[in-house]
Amino acid sequence: MLTGMQIAVIGGDARQLEIIRKLTELDAKLSLVGFEQLDHAFSGATKEKIDEVDFANLDVIILPVPGTNLEGQIETIFSNEKVFLLEEMLMKTPDHCTVYSGITNSYLTGITKQANRRLVQLFERDDVAIYNSIPTVEGTIMMAIQHTDFTIHGSNVSVLGLGRVGMSVARIFDALGANVKVGARKSEHLARITEMGLEPFHLNDLEDEVNDVDIVINTIPHLIVNASVISRMPPHTLVIDLASKPGGTDFRYAEKRGIKALLAPGLPGIVAPKTAGQILANVLSQLLKDDLQKRKGKET
The missing domain is CATH 3.40.50.720 (NAD(P)-binding Rossmann-like Domain)
Structure with a gap:
């Protein structure tokens, strides 16, 4: 279980819905940014604006597969508002906060490096x-x-x-x-x-x-x-x-x-978003469980 873990899911397409579903089932507490137009409600997940997110308490930030563009903007299929991830936002997060994305670019790599936060590219995994x-x-x-x-x-x-x-x-x-x-x-x-x-x-x-x-x-x-x-x-x-x-x-x-x-x-997200989302959700949930175990081990 991921009880007590604070996660921000920022933007994304239908694949993110499977990730949200899986993480709420594991009892994580989620802040959903860029999902205002999503009718479905998830227990344990709260829709928020990016400036309402309490970055100081975040354990994990989950970005869409493309991550950000070169200006820091994040793709938001379920919102008309523009959402940006900025270096100062990452600087507010705890030292152990990890950013998960499908891929990266020079902007995303740069701000995570400057903030000294770990960036995990899921699509780099075999x-x-x-x-x-x-x-x-x-x-x-x-x-x-x-x-x-x-x-x-x-x-x-x-x-x-x-x-x-x-x-x-x-x-x-x-x-x-x-x-x-x-x-x-x-x-x-x-x-x-x-x-x-x-x-x-x-x-x-x-x-x-x-x-x-x-x-x-x-x-x-x-x-x-x-x-x-x-x-x-x-x-x-x-x-x-x-x-x-x-x-x-x-x-x-x-x-x-x-x-x-x-x-x-990006064909998986086009032809089979549910399956593609489940693939990411299963791998991501295991990584988060492993991270939580390591953190608990250091604390004891």
Whole structure:
């Protein structure tokens, strides 16, 4: 249980509702900021404005998956008011206060460092990324069906990157009957692709590998699907870029060439927000339990 733990949940989308539900079940005391338009009420949770939050008593601050923007503004789907997280707010919190976010940027990293508060990026964790790859794959399949006039079965699919998402995408598209090639750089990844029964290729050879491709699925957050690569693709090729913004595709040249290229980060929160929220809630609640145990151990 998280009895007595003071938590501020600031902003977010439908995924945050699952986090709120889970934490209230564990008896934490929650301040909800940016949820004025939410009709549902949670026992043990109070809707507040950001300037009403008692930061001096907070044990935890939970931000949405994107964290903040570069000006400190936090995404608030359930509110029309602009909400900002400022360094002076963090300075008021107890030393042990921890900030949880999906990802970070220079602003969020900077203010937590200046305030000497711990920042935990949930999407850096293997368990979260692997669980999230499931709704990501389902969303990718949905996009492939919506934006093509041919079946996945029998199509030529190139997956770029064999990380946690790339591996899941390659495996499922193969199971659907596609002819899957996977591009990677590391020798151990090329070996793993072979072991999976798929066709490996080195990313240095990407230009030569796309001349007959129907669907390209990129998971690498660096510009890899560049103009030279796009110029070698057939006109009907669909590019689905799953990398975090701004993606790894030259979208301007793709449009100029007539290649349909879609940037699709955050698919779990779009196609399956309930499941995506439950994934975050389960991992987060365990982390908070562990933190509470450590703190109690130091106090005794």
